[in-house]
Amino acid sequence: MTTSVNEEKKVIEAIPGAFEIEDDHPYLVGTKCSKCGAAFFPPRFICTYCLTDEGVQKARLGNKGTLYSYTIINVASKEFNPPYAFGFVILEPEKIRIPSVLTGFDLEEELKSGTKMEMVIERLRNDEHGNEIVSYKFRPVQ
Amino acid sequence: MRDVAVIGVGMTNFGKYLDTPIKELGRVATWDAIKDAQISPKDIQIAYVGNACLGVITGQAMVLGQIILKEVGIRGIPITNVENACASGSSAFREAWMAVASGMYDVALAVGAEKLYAGDTRLSTKALAGGSEIEYEANLGLTMPGHWALRAKRFMEKYGTSREQFAKVSVKNHKNGCLNPRSQYKKECTVEEVLNSRMIADPLTILSCNPLGDGAAAAVLASKEVAAKYTTKPVWVAASALSSGSYDLDREISRNQLEEVAGRQAFEMAGIGPEDLDLAEVHDCFTIAEFMRVEGLGLVPEGEYGKWMDEGWSEIGGKLAVNPSGGLLAKGHPVGATGVAQVAEVVWHLREEAGERQVPGARVGLAHCSGGGVASDTPACCVHIFKK
Numbered sequence: 001m002t003t004s005v006n007e008e009k010k011v012i013e014a015i016p017g018a019f020e021i022e023d024d025h026p027y028l029v030g031t032k033c034s035k036c037g038a039a040f041f042p043p044r045f046i047c048t049y050c051l052t053d054e055g056v057q058k059a060r061l062g063n064k065g066t067l068y069s070y071t072i073i074n075v076a077s078k079e080f081n082p083p084y085a086f087g088f089v090i091l092e093p094e095k096i097r098i099p100s101v102l103t104g105f106d107l108e109e110e111l112k113s114g115t116k117m118e119m120v121i122e123r124l125r126n127d128e129h130g131n132e133i134v135s136y137k138f139r140p141v142q
Numbered sequence: 143m144r145d146v147a148v149i150g151v152g153m154t155n156f157g158k159y160l161d162t163p164i165k166e167l168g169r170v171a172t173w174d175a176i177k178d179a180q181i182s183p184k185d186i187q188i189a190y191v192g193n194a195c196l197g198v199i200t201g202q203a204m205v206l207g208q209i210i211l212k213e214v215g216i217r218g219i220p221i222t223n224v225e226n227a228c229a230s231g232s233s234a235f236r237e238a239w240m241a242v243a244s245g246m247y248d249v250a251l252a253v254g255a256e257k258l259y260a261g262d263t264r265l266s267t268k269a270l271a272g273g274s275e276i277e278y279e280a281n282l283g284l285t286m287p288g289h290w291a292l293r294a295k296r297f298m299e300k301y302g303t304s305r306e307q308f309a310k311v312s313v314k315n316h317k318n319g320c321l322n323p324r325s326q327y328k329k330e331c332t333v334e335e336v337l338n339s340r341m342i343a344d345p346l347t348i349l350s351c352n353p354l355g356d357g358a359a360a361a362v363l364a365s366k367e368v369a370a371k372y373t374t375k376p377v378w379v380a381a382s383a384l385s386s387g388s389y390d391l392d393r394e395i396s397r398n399q400l401e402e403v404a405g406r407q408a409f410e411m412a413g414i415g416p417e418d419l420d421l422a423e424v425h426d427c428f429t430i431a432e433f434m435r436v437e438g439l440g441l442v443p444e445g446e447y448g449k450w451m452d453e454g455w456s457e458i459g460g461k462l463a464v465n466p467s468g469g470l471l472a473k474g475h476p477v478g479a480t481g482v483a484q485v486a487e488v489v490w491h492l493r494e495e496a497g498e499r500q501v502p503g504a505r506v507g508l509a510h511c512s513g514g515g516v517a518s519d520t521p522a523c524c525v526h527i528f529k530k
Contacts, residue, residue: 014281040391042278048389069299069395071291072344073283077264080283088292088395088518096391097518101283113299124283135282 014124014135015042025063026121026136028091028098032059039094063119065089065138067111070102079125083107089117089138104139116141146242147369147376148528149362150179151486156326156357156474158259164196167358168210168255171479175360176214180372181249183215186362188241189251192224192234193478194513198269199260210255210358225478227273227513228425229384230254231359232481232524236382238363239526243379248368254483255358256476266354270477273514273521287351287428289515291343294430297396298345301445303433305345309336310451311429312349312471318458319468321499326355326474336429350429355474359482361489377489380506381411381527387519400523401438401512408508408525409440416441419462419527420504421491423484425511426469436464439510439525463501466491477513481524484509492530505530 013019018041019026030041034055038047041061046053070087073080085102103122105111117138124135152174154167168191176183189211197203207221224234231254238250258266271280274289297303313333319325336349369376385404393399409415422441426432436442441462442450450456456464467473467487470480488507490496496504512523 015278069292069296071288071295072341073285073288073291074340074344075287075342076283076285077267084283086282086284086288086292090392097395099279099282099284099518113296 010131012127012131012133014133019121019136020060021121026119027063028061028119028136030059030061031056039096041091041096041098061094062091064141065091065098065117067113067115067117068097069113070111072107079127081125087138101135101137102139103137104142111140143243144245145366146239146363146379147366148379148485148489149364149369149373149376150175150177150181151359151361151489152178153324153359153483153486154357155324156355156476156483159257159356160259160261162356164206164255164257165210165213167257167356168253169213171255171358172210172214172251172253172360175251175362179362181362185249186216186219186251187247187249188219188238189216189221189253190224190234190237191221192226192230192252192254192481193256194225194227194230195256195258195269195272195477198272199257199265206255207253210253216251226522228427228475228477229481229511229513229522229524230478232484232509232511232526233384233522235361235482235485235526236384236524238361239379239382242363242365248365250363251360252363252482253358253360254479254481256478257356258354258476259356275516279515285343286515287343287346289518290428290430291346293395293434294345297430297433300396301448303448305337306333307448307451308345308350308429308433309333311426311432312336314457315426315465315469315471318466318499319472321497322468322473323497325468325472326353327468327472346428346430352427352470352475355476357474357476357479357483359479359486361482361485375493377492378529379526380414380529381408381525383407383411383525385523387516387521389517389519391517393519395518396434398434398438398512398520398523400520401435402440404523404525405439408527412527412529414506414527418506419508420506421463421466421488421501422508422510423467423487424464424469426465426471427475429471432464432469435510435512458499458501466496466499466501481509481511484511485526488528492528
């Protein structure tokens with residue numbers, strides 16, 4: 001009997017550096033402008049409003065928000081394993097829109113906009129080498 | 143700025159051309175436009191060629207314009223390849239217009255060409271995903287129909303629009319497509335068929351989405367003095383506008399600011415209002431897109447297009463014919479070709495050469511193309527207005 005070589009499968013972040021975890025709580029990582037208070041995710045290093053890079057810094061953003069709009073995606077590439085829910089969550093208190101896979105509810109169930117959501121880190125898909133691609137996702141607050 | 147006329151247009155039938163090279167599609171459309179303008183290839187002084195996906199699908203990037211135009215004997219002149227997602231063709235047309243309007247050139251050519259069918263849907267889908275910011279959107283599982291489904295859900299919530307009203311866009315455009323010999327689809331459908339077809343991304347079913355397609359279109363533009371030598375039926379470019387997104391992360395996604403901007407600029411430049419239009423070719427990549435765009439461009443008051451659909455006001459012969467060609471939903475959407483094909487459609491109506499789908503007495507028409515999806519906004523919007 002031959003033993004197969006145990007290849008080490010890696011865990012890879014879908015968007016490198018998009019989140020940090022502290023005390024089991026994940027946080028999104030973006031940027032903030034100290035002049036006008038605007039927050040950006042994905043990070044922007046020049047504030048779109050003040051048009052300056054002064055005082056724009058990497059910042060830990062929140063991990064809670066409210067549902068803005070969502071859909072069930074039935075057709076997507078195989079690795080994403082449709083159907084799945086995808087939506088925009090308004091991050092609180094930053095009030096910026098975050099694109100995210102939604103998880104932690106039955107797809108037959110109708111989520112109302114305004115539903116309180118919280119961030120979790122989960123497997124998103126596997127890549128062609130079998131590595132696990134993980135991402136932030138949002139689920140209804142449990 | 144000088145007056146600019148469209149003096150010739152050409153277009154292939156849109157459809158599936160698996161075994162036809164793109165240079166042949168481009169050559170046929172370009173030669174048709176040159177013959178229509180009754181000029182010689184040597185009279186063309188500058189050319190712009192729009193394409194969006196070929197580089198990803200076949201690897202043939204960078205020099206498509208030169209490859210196509212050598213087939214019709216156009217060489218030596220400045221040729222620029224233009225890429226701007228679904229607005230690639232209309233952006234190429236706008237560059238050609240600017241070249242003549244500025245006084246730098248007297249005769250310019252705009253071509254749009256695309257082959258999306260690759261015998262491998264995944265490859266076509268990968269190429270189209272390039273219209274989004276792949277790293278943060280496609281990479282997380284947001285598809286292009288997904289983008290539009292999110293807007294549709296928000297739109298329904300805000301304006302009370304029903305799935306049936308969205309479906310009526312597809313019904314109307316498929317009906318118009320039956321009257322257009324160049325249309326990819328020539329088959330009518332009912333509201334029930336649209337609603338019951340395969341769900342892609344709720345609420346968008348497959349008949350609510352444009353198909354993959356191949357094809358090409360071309361237009362010859364000339365200054366007023368030169369146009370008078372070649373044609374007795376010039377169609378004037380009354381306005382050209384191109385805008386990009388705001389990408390504000392707190393913007394309302396049921397309305398696109400860049401379309402309001404481009405619409406306003408175009409009407410100001412043309413010195414007319416939406417009520418003066420007889421037809422509009424509007425970028426209906428999805429049923430919801432026709433809603434958002436006719437309202438965003440200011441053609442129809444905000445929140446009222448549902449009523450327009452119920453009353454049939456955007457059908458041929460209605461208040462304002464929207465997508466008499468069949469639009470992207472039926473005529474098809476070979477991405478880079480679409481913007482120039484829209485120009486050809488408007489020109490045919492203003493010359494009263496649109497056959498069975500002719501908008502009666504058409505004097506003023508609008509062509510609109512928007513492309514891509516970035517930071518839940520649209521990155522490119524191009525509007526042209528034409529007058530007899």
